Amino acid sequence: MDVIDIHASCDGDFIAAVEAESGQQIAECYQCGNCTAGCPFTFAFDIPVSQVMRLLQAGQKKRLLTCKSIWLCATCESCTTRCPNNIDVARIMDVLRHMARREGYASERGVKIFWDAFLDSVEKHGRSFELGILTTYIAKTGRFWPDMGLGPKILPKGKLGFRPHEIQGQKQIARIFDKFRQEQRS
Amino acid sequence: MSTYAYYPGCSGLGTSREYDTSTRAVCRALGLTLADIPDWSCCGSTPAHTVDHTLSSALAARNLAQAEDLDASALITPCPSCLTNLKMAVHRMRDRDFRDRVNKLLDRPVRRDLPVKSVLQVLVEDVGPEELASRLPDKPLAGLKLAPYYGCIMNRPPEVMQFDDPEHPTAMDRLMLALGADVVPFPLKVECCGASFGVPRKDITARLSGKLLETAMDLGAHAMVTACPLCQMNLDLRQDQAASALGRKFQMPVFYYTQLMAVALRLPQNVIGLNKLCVSPHIAFAAMRKARAEAGRRDPSFSEEVA
Amino acid sequence: MNVLSQLKEQIAATLPNLDLVIGWERGFDPLHHTPLFMRRPEDVERLVIDALCVHNLAVYLPGLKNKKVGVAVKGCDSRAVNQLAREGLIKRENVVVFGFPCDGAADLTKVRRQLGDISGVQSAALEGDLLRVVVDGKERETPLKDVLADKCLRCRYPNALTHDHFAGEPREARVQTDDYKDVVDFEALPLEARFAHWQQEMQRCIRCYACRNACPMCVCRDHCVAQSRDPHWVTQEDETREKWMFQIIHAMHLAGRCVECGECQRACPVDIPILALKRKLNKEIRELFDFEAGVDPQAVPPLLSFQVEEKNINERGW
Amino acid sequence: MKIGVFICHCGSNIAGTVDTAQVARTALEFPDVAFATDTMYACSEPGQEAIVQAIKDHGLDGVVVSSCTPLMHEPTFRRTVERAGLNRFMFEMANIREHVSWIGKDTEANTRKAAELTRMAVEKLRRNMPLFAKQFEVNKRVLVVGGGVAGIQAALDCADGGREVVLVERESTIGGKMAKLDKTFPTVDCSSCVLGPKMVDVAQHPKITVHALSEIEDVKGFVGNFEIAIRRKAAYVDWAKCTGCGLCMEKCPSRKSLDRFNEGVGTTTAINIPFPQAIPKKAVIDPAFCLKLTKDKCGVCAKICPTQAIDFKQQEALFTEQVGAVIAATGYDLFDISKYGEYGAGKLPDVITGLQYERLLSASGPTGGHVQRPSDGREPKTVVFVQCVGSRDKSVDRPYCSGFCCMYTAKQVILTRDHIPDSTSYVFYMDIRAPGKMYDEFTRRAMEEYGARYVRGRVAMIYPKGDKYVVRGADTLMGTQVEVEADLVVLAAGAEASQGAGKLAEKLRISYDKYGFFLESHPKLRPVETNTAGVYLAGSCQGPKDIPASVAQGSAAAAKVLALFSKDKLENDPMIAAVDIRRCVGCGKCIQVCPFKAIKEVDFRGEPKAEVIETVCQGCGLCTATCPQGAIQLAHFTDNQILAEVNALCLA
Amino acid sequence: MSGVNELRIVGFLCNWCSYGGADAAGVGRLAQPTDLRIIRMPCSGRINPLFVARTLLSGADGVLVSGCHPRDCHYAEGNFYARRRLEVFKRLLPTLGIDPGRFEYTWVSASEGQRWQTVVTTFTEQIHRLGPMPRFSPGEACVAVLAESGG
Numbered sequence A: 001m002d003v004i005d006i007h008a009s010c011d012g013d014f015i016a017a018v019e020a021e022s023g024q025q026i027a028e029c030y031q032c033g034n035c036t037a038g039c040p041f042t043f044a045f046d047i048p049v050s051q052v053m054r055l056l057q058a059g060q061k062k063r064l065l066t067c068k069s070i071w072l073c074a075t076c077e078s079c080t081t082r083c084p085n086n087i088d089v090a091r092i093m094d095v096l097r098h099m100a101r102r103e104g105y106a107s108e109r110g111v112k113i114f115w116d117a118f119l120d121s122v123e124k125h126g127r128s129f130e131l132g133i134l135t136t137y138i139a140k141t142g143r144f145w146p147d148m149g150l151g152p153k154i155l156p157k158g159k160l161g162f163r164p165h166e167i168q169g170q171k172q173i174a175r176i177f178d179k180f181r182q183e184q185r186s
Numbered sequence B: 001m002s003t004y005a006y007y008p009g010c011s012g013l014g015t016s017r018e019y020d021t022s023t024r025a026v027c028r029a030l031g032l033t034l035a036d037i038p039d040w041s042c043c044g045s046t047p048a049h050t051v052d053h054t055l056s057s058a059l060a061a062r063n064l065a066q067a068e069d070l071d072a073s074a075l076i077t078p079c080p081s082c083l084t085n086l087k088m089a090v091h092r093m094r095d096r097d098f099r100d101r102v103n104k105l106l107d108r109p110v111r112r113d114l115p116v117k118s119v120l121q122v123l124v125e126d127v128g129p130e131e132l133a134s135r136l137p138d139k140p141l142a143g144l145k146l147a148p149y150y151g152c153i154m155n156r157p158p159e160v161m162q163f164d165d166p167e168h169p170t171a172m173d174r175l176m177l178a179l180g181a182d183v184v185p186f187p188l189k190v191e192c193c194g195a196s197f198g199v200p201r202k203d204i205t206a207r208l209s210g211k212l213l214e215t216a217m218d219l220g221a222h223a224m225v226t227a228c229p230l231c232q233m234n235l236d237l238r239q240d241q242a243a244s245a246l247g248r249k250f251q252m253p254v255f256y257y258t259q260l261m262a263v264a265l266r267l268p269q270n271v272i273g274l275n276k277l278c279v280s281p282h283i284a285f286a287a288m289r290k291a292r293a294e295a296g297r298r299d300p301s302f303s304e305e306v307a
Numbered sequence C: 001m002n003v004l005s006q007l008k009e010q011i012a013a014t015l016p017n018l019d020l021v022i023g024w025e026r027g028f029d030p031l032h033h034t035p036l037f038m039r040r041p042e043d044v045e046r047l048v049i050d051a052l053c054v055h056n057l058a059v060y061l062p063g064l065k066n067k068k069v070g071v072a073v074k075g076c077d078s079r080a081v082n083q084l085a086r087e088g089l090i091k092r093e094n095v096v097v098f099g100f101p102c103d104g105a106a107d108l109t110k111v112r113r114q115l116g117d118i119s120g121v122q123s124a125a126l127e128g129d130l131l132r133v134v135v136d137g138k139e140r141e142t143p144l145k146d147v148l149a150d151k152c153l154r155c156r157y158p159n160a161l162t163h164d165h166f167a168g169e170p171r172e173a174r175v176q177t178d179d180y181k182d183v184v185d186f187e188a189l190p191l192e193a194r195f196a197h198w199q200q201e202m203q204r205c206i207r208c209y210a211c212r213n214a215c216p217m218c219v220c221r222d223h224c225v226a227q228s229r230d231p232h233w234v235t236q237e238d239e240t241r242e243k244w245m246f247q248i249i250h251a252m253h254l255a256g257r258c259v260e261c262g263e264c265q266r267a268c269p270v271d272i273p274i275l276a277l278k279r280k281l282n283k284e285i286r287e288l289f290d291f292e293a294g295v296d297p298q299a300v301p302p303l304l305s306f307q308v309e310e311k312n313i314n315e316r317g318w
Numbered sequence D: 001m002k003i004g005v006f007i008c009h010c011g012s013n014i015a016g017t018v019d020t021a022q023v024a025r026t027a028l029e030f031p032d033v034a035f036a037t038d039t040m041y042a043c044s045e046p047g048q049e050a051i052v053q054a055i056k057d058h059g060l061d062g063v064v065v066s067s068c069t070p071l072m073h074e075p076t077f078r079r080t081v082e083r084a085g086l087n088r089f090m091f092e093m094a095n096i097r098e099h100v101s102w103i104g105k106d107t108e109a110n111t112r113k114a115a116e117l118t119r120m121a122v123e124k125l126r127r128n129m130p131l132f133a134k135q136f137e138v139n140k141r142v143l144v145v146g147g148g149v150a151g152i153q154a155a156l157d158c159a160d161g162g163r164e165v166v167l168v169e170r171e172s173t174i175g176g177k178m179a180k181l182d183k184t185f186p187t188v189d190c191s192s193c194v195l196g197p198k199m200v201d202v203a204q205h206p207k208i209t210v211h212a213l214s215e216i217e218d219v220k221g222f223v224g225n226f227e228i229a230i231r232r233k234a235a236y237v238d239w240a241k242c243t244g245c246g247l248c249m250e251k252c253p254s255r256k257s258l259d260r261f262n263e264g265v266g267t268t269t270a271i272n273i274p275f276p277q278a279i280p281k282k283a284v285i286d287p288a289f290c291l292k293l294t295k296d297k298c299g300v301c302a303k304i305c306p307t308q309a310i311d312f313k314q315q316e317a318l319f320t321e322q323v324g325a326v327i328a329a330t331g332y333d334l335f336d337i338s339k340y341g342e343y344g345a346g347k348l349p350d351v352i353t354g355l356q357y358e359r360l361l362s363a364s365g366p367t368g369g370h371v372q373r374p375s376d377g378r379e380p381k382t383v384v385f386v387q388c389v390g391s392r393d394k395s396v397d398r399p400y401c402s403g404f405c406c407m408y409t410a411k412q413v414i415l416t417r418d419h420i421p422d423s424t425s426y427v428f429y430m431d432i433r434a435p436g437k438m439y440d441e442f443t444r445r446a447m448e449e450y451g452a453r454y455v456r457g458r459v460a461m462i463y464p465k466g467d468k469y470v471v472r473g474a475d476t477l478m479g480t481q482v483e484v485e486a487d488l489v490v491l492a493a494g495a496e497a498s499q500g501a502g503k504l505a506e507k508l509r510i511s512y513d514k515y516g517f518f519l520e521s522h523p524k525l526r527p528v529e530t531n532t533a534g535v536y537l538a539g540s541c542q543g544p545k546d547i548p549a550s551v552a553q554g555s556a557a558a559a560k561v562l563a564l565f566s567k568d569k570l571e572n573d574p575m576i577a578a579v580d581i582r583r584c585v586g587c588g589k590c591i592q593v594c595p596f597k598a599i600k601e602v603d604f605r606g607e608p609k610a611e612v613i614e615t616v617c618q619g620c621g622l623c624t625a626t627c628p629q630g631a632i633q634l635a636h637f638t639d640n641q642i643l644a645e646v647n648a649l650c651l652a
Numbered sequence E: 001m002s003g004v005n006e007l008r009i010v011g012f013l014c015n016w017c018s019y020g021g022a023d024a025a026g027v028g029r030l031a032q033p034t035d036l037r038i039i040r041m042p043c044s045g046r047i048n049p050l051f052v053a054r055t056l057l058s059g060a061d062g063v064l065v066s067g068c069h070p071r072d073c074h075y076a077e078g079n080f081y082a083r084r085r086l087e088v089f090k091r092l093l094p095t096l097g098i099d100p101g102r103f104e105y106t107w108v109s110a111s112e113g114q115r116w117q118t119v120v121t122t123f124t125e126q127i128h129r130l131g132p133m134p135r136f137s138p139g140e141a142c143v144a145v146l147a148e149s150g151g
Helices: A014-024 A034-038 A049-057 A061-065 A078-082 A091-104 A108-124 A128-139 A149-157 A170-186 B019-027 B044-047 B053-070 B082-091 B098-106 B119-127 B128-133 B169-180 B202-218 B227-237 B238-247 B257-264 B281-296 C001-015 C041-046 C076-084 C108-115 C181-188 C189-201 C210-214 C238-251 C263-267 C274-290 D020-027 D045-058 D069-084 D097-101 D105-125 D149-160 D191-203 D247-251 D291-295 D302-303 D352-359 D405-419 D441-449 D501-508 D547-563 D589-592 D622-626 D641-648 E018-029 E049-057 E076-097 E112-129 E142-149
Strands: B003-006 B033-036 B073-076 B116-118 B146-148 B223-226 B254-256 C021-028 C032-040 C069-073 C095-099 C121-127 C131-134 C138-143 D001-009 D034-038 D060-065 D093-096 D133-137 D141-145 D164-168 D208-211 D216-224 D225-232 D317-323 D325-328 D332-334 D351-353 D382-389 D422-428 D453-456 D460-465 D468-475 D480-486 D488-493 D495-497 D536-537 D569-571 D576-580 D601-605 D607-612 D633-634 E007-012 E037-042 E064-069 E103-107
Touching: A014 A049, A014 A091, A014 C210, A014 D468, A034 D060, A034 D468, A034 D480, A049 A061, A049 D069, A061 A091, A061 C181, A078 A091, A078 B044, A078 D480, A108 A170, A149 D020, A170 B053, A170 B098, B003 B053, B003 C210, B003 D225, B019 B119, B019 B257, B033 D536, B044 B053, B044 B082, B044 E076, B053 B073, B053 B082, B053 B098, B053 B146, B053 C076, B053 C131, B053 C238, B073 B119, B073 D460, B082 B116, B119 B128, B119 B169, B119 B257, B128 B169, B128 D001, B128 D453, B146 B202, B146 B281, B169 B257, B169 C108, B202 B227, B202 B238, B223 B227, B223 B257, B227 B238, B227 D097, B254 B257, B254 D045, C001 C021, C001 C041, C001 C069, C001 C095, C021 C041, C021 C095, C021 D001, C021 D536, C021 D569, C021 E018, C032 C041, C032 C274, C069 C076, C069 E018, C076 C095, C076 C121, C076 E112, C108 C131, C108 C138, C138 D460, C181 C189, C181 C274, C181 E076, C189 D488, C238 C274, C238 D468, C238 E049, C238 E076, C274 D332, D001 D020, D001 D105, D020 D034, D034 D045, D034 D501, D045 D060, D060 D069, D060 D105, D069 E018, D093 D097, D093 D105, D097 D105, D097 E018, D105 D352, D105 D641, D105 E037, D141 D149, D149 D164, D149 D208, D149 D547, D149 D576, D164 D216, D191 D208, D191 D569, D216 D501, D247 D302, D352 D405, D352 D488, D382 D405, D405 D422, D405 D441, D405 D488, D422 D468, D453 D468, D536 D547, D576 D607, D589 D622, D622 E076, D641 E007, D641 E049, E007 E018, E007 E049, E007 E112, E018 E037, E018 E064, E018 E112, E037 E112, E049 E064, E064 E076, E064 E112, E076 E103
Parallel strands: B003 B033, B003 B073, B073 B116, B146 B223, B223 B254, C021 C069, C069 C095, D001 D034, D001 D060, D060 D093, D141 D164, D141 D325, D164 D208, D325 D536, D351 D488, D382 D422, D382 D488, D422 D453, E007 E037, E007 E064, E064 E103
Antiparallel strands: C021 C032, C121 C131, C131 C138, D133 D569, D216 D225, D225 D317, D332 D495, D460 D468, D468 D480, D576 D633, D601 D607
16 A cells, blocks of 8 residues: 655645535544445445545545545435534535536446436436436447346336427526536636 | 425436325325426536535525525425535525625626525425324335335435434434334435446446345345435436346345325326336335234235225 | 693592692793792692693602602603603502693794794793794794694693593693604714714703603612712713713613603704604513503513514514 | 822743733823832732832822732732721723733733733722621521532531531432442442441531431522521322331332332332432332322322321422521432443343442342342343443543542442452443542453453444443454353443532522533632622532442532631621612612612602612612613612723723 | 714623623734724623713713623623613613613623623724714703793
8 A cells, every 4th residue: 555645645625625516614524434334335335434534634626526426425414414523524425426427436347327318318308218328338348237137127118108298498408508618617 | 385496307207207196196185385496407416516615505596596486485306416516506605705705706796695494304394294194094105115216315414404313313214104014223325326327337336226126125124215316316227237246136026205105195107107117116115015914913904006 | 621720629529638849830921931840839830731841740759759740741741750760760559640631732943943042031832733922022923833833743641641630631642653754864964974963963962861850750869870879881981982981881770661751852952853862762661562652551561571572673684 | 099000020921912011011000000010919918018018118008909800819909908997999901911911912912901900900999989898697497409428528528617507309219429428439348338327417416407308499698697498309108107018018009100219120019219328218109110100000108008108199399498608519410321322231131330230139039139130030141331421421421430430430440340259340441540549450350350351442332242242442552342141231320510500600690611511610729609699519529429429519519608608797798889878769660670689779858769688689789770760770880890990991 | 083973882891700801802802893892890780871871961972781691790680670770771872862882781700701892892883883973052041941831
């Protein structure tokens, strides 16, 4: 394992940016581990939540923005609800995800593609179109639907529509995305 | 009683059609007036807030603005994910700067501070289990043992959701008890089922949902009952995946709580939509009948779908 | 029998048991009545009661604390008797109060405004609703209601609230509630205008202390902090600031005590509308503590008491 | 008047952001200032000597020191000027440290502010008068509130010092929390063997009166002369007759009564003596469970009591005690663990508090010292201890460390191993706080000799699985989530202020913090005093404390009381109100508002006048603010002195 | 020059709670604006509202009074009386043409250093928003006024 120069490698601007975007004070974390203890996804994480908080305190930007955990957090709010210091940990995970996106990292590519597919669908139709999302996901990942086995279960139920539900205000939705992207650029 | 602005959520048009139809029917039967939000759009769900909080709140807030025309006392939705996004938007928009940023993205800015609630909250607070029980003196679901599962975000974080206990919610329990059903002391009521990772990481979903199914089974539940479309799908549609992840076998029907209410209220089968469930609900009703027989109770009369 | 004769009879009957009875008599001219101190039976004959009996005679009572005194009071004056007794500044049992129904008292400033210079007034008569005067041989008249003091136009207590004798029949109050419209209107002016108003008014003050001396509730008399060096609250500099400070002291010393007889303003030789400050405080005290000085002789003065949880005072969040 | 001004550097504390030399130069221009200088440490020996010397050299008749808060060193400097022959009230202080140098870094603004505050002090001093104290009698009895170990120690020390002690205890027996403990750390000696003899000493001491089952109703008076109203609750037993034989407990049919002494573990009888060593050893009826009192049935105890002590009609009683000093020793209460929903606390029978576990360990407890699960009586093999439940947790408004939980948990894991040799104990902790003598060694022993498995991390949730509990926590050192299936979970419930502490503080007129712990006068210099003269603190009422610290504070508070009582007369604070009889109009408004009844009406040549009772006046100045003509003035805070300060700030 | 924008703010603090709270803020090195000057009073009950009036009329731009929280008064009742009197005075200010925001009273205990910091900072900002007190018109000779009114 590498020796970390905790002084030189600590990115203060990064800490400040996370604090500003999340509205949370990172120093309030005293590393009790309650977030890790309650997080249902710990088994799937490469870095447990409490260590995400620790690395954040240490300003380890790259480590954090390239980790898988921030993509596997489902925002189930266990950590936020139980944090003894009232830190909104889930919001910090969200903010790290935003930063990772902006810097072009996505260590769980499939997750990102799925979410993007969802948003594409919303932007296009105003509402999410389940079958369309799946199609985009399959196209982008190049993987055939790994859930193929579920097809026979769900299709006969007649629940998956084959056509999207367009709304009248579809353009308004598209404009939300447009304006958002403009602001991101500026 | 006043009108509620109703937000069905996208899945209500697709994978959770039966949740939507049963919710509408139950509300009507209990005297709640729902008015659909005109031309509602997607709340942004999980994907939006993983991109940006302003974007996420703007997608949700468009519906708040759309609802303003309805003169409703509250905006209600059956789906916890939509609920979270809508409530979080309202919560964060109390900050003036954030509100301005959100309104900038919208063609029509949000003006009113409309309360946002879940259908569950309205059924419990505005109708109430007592009223429900009084309409059902024959305890139609007596003998049915249910594991109530709320999902992780129906009541969390408590500062935003402002409903029920964040660790041990009881709203759905109380409704089910009012129908005559039994509820097992299900300890994982708010533990995450794997959420939206079903497609990209079904291994995660399988394991987490598996744990819930296993616990419900070990407690002797005949069925699980839930309030969340995503949870229902993970537990029901993906039950085999969960079983193989844990190396166990499950035959656990997973109902929406509104379906069971509709059954008890003897609403028409087409709105209950029991046929939309993957794991056959008849397993649960059979177990219920057996338990009633053992207790020497008469069977209530139901529509043929249940029978 | 008219009210005056009835009153005279009552006073004459009581006078032998008293050191003196205070009433009003005609003064140096027909418009200016002055206080009458009746010690002998023949003094009673000089008594008058009409709209020109402007003085609140209760002002003399604290100084006569250990004497047996009778006093004639209008409704507003009677509140001062109540309040003085409540504060222990007079002994109510030593005072015999003669009440009568009051139609309102004239404001001589208004009379001047209506009828012009009245310094040479030769006669004045109240006939029905008219005030008729003869000045320099010329007769002038004005409706009485146009020259009544403002306090009389909003009078809720035309009859003495406390009395041992009452002459005549009690009359109806002009109004049932005081809406403090004057206060509200004044506060609707811009802040700067209100500040400037007092700057301008206070400039005129000549520090004669007539306002204080006429006030029945100002009991410090020779020990008024306006003129003492220990404590030294106001300097003797001829500054608006110091004069204003004195009026604020006067107002605050009357907070929860002022009976709104208006004597301070009436006595002011330069017509400074100082009753406004007291009116404002009375309004607030009524809102905060549901209290009106001199109305209920048993009520505890609000600034000499407290509630652990104040119903109407909200702690400000910081 | 000749005034000397001293501007203190306080090392760099003040001089760092205030140009003290400049302030001294400016001060020379203030009226009556004859001498001004800056000084390194005004409060030090040489600093004080310099003040004394300057008074002599320059013939000063007043001194201003601009330094720290007067709450700290005003008494010091008053003694200094007194040494130089001045009256101690011919001194003023300007606070240029706490109110200036420590709260801003702008030297220019600070220097100007320091100079203005100094000017204010000079202007006030110019109007100061020499004041002289009056002497008054002191009642040399002391009231101790609370009969836990701190109160017991304080009572015994005061009584041994020859003073009469009134000990008031809310429960029916003294002993407090310590009486409920099985063993004490770090010696693992028997708690009742340590405390028991002290309790007996209290009972037998001729100078101690114990009022058990009693609470303070009201406090009047002031140091040397307090009048305490005490309310004794109904015991429904005439304690004068009760011999503590315990026959009633044997016969009482209501056996499901809440056992408060055993922290609700197990049940007791409606009439009971809490434990065999209770002092006073008297029976009490719990009216919530007694069949006679709830349903007018039974009455067995009354029939069989050999001394006819049972009195179902007994009422509570109100009586007063006169004392000269008060020691508050009201201890602490346990945090309500049911606020942790995720731990199932209060719902799951085998999730208990540390104090409940203590009763399970105790040979005098409900299980006779056999550790058994409350749910099924089974002996637990896996016991999980969770630390910091209601401590160091902002989310439940308990951000402070309770201080002693780490230690009692270490003791409990050691005892668990002693009781159940084949058991395993897990301790979820955040940090181990063991700073006392032999404390850290003790926690090491728990791990090294007794095999306790310490896991560094908090617990997120506890839920039942079969007849066990799944404890899901984190091991932050391993960096992972961990689970353990436990038979019994012991939550180290934190300490919080005793119920009703705030109300008592209000009666005693002492301050308390937002959590209800009483505020000491100074954390270092006056740790057992309060800001109210004659009221002292001992034990956990001031903040969570372990037994050694509580006992030490009990003795310290007693020493303060004995020192106070060593004088036959006390001196009043001469900063009291006085009436200018010429200005007084006898309206009595001052008499009406005085909170201390310190003003009376007197007759002066037939006129009523107000007069201050000098030893009763506490110097609040409410009368001065009430008197319209300024006839009653509070010495040292007269209208003119305060107006001078205002003018110094505003007009200069 | 630094601090030239300072306004004149005078604080009247009770000795037992708020003065201690201000000390606690100092001990905690909690930075505060430098405008405020504190006058120590034995109790908020000693604070005659006329001190506030005098201070404002003598040229202060803001006056802050702070005492013990209700029920916590060292003298048991002083702050209860103070609350009534100060509230009444505060309500007089609008009629005087003085912005009532120039005077605030509040409660800060000896342990509330942070709260004191908030109070001082908030109040100072409030006074800066209001700016300096308006100037008084200079006094004119009474004689002149008398002459005008023909008296």
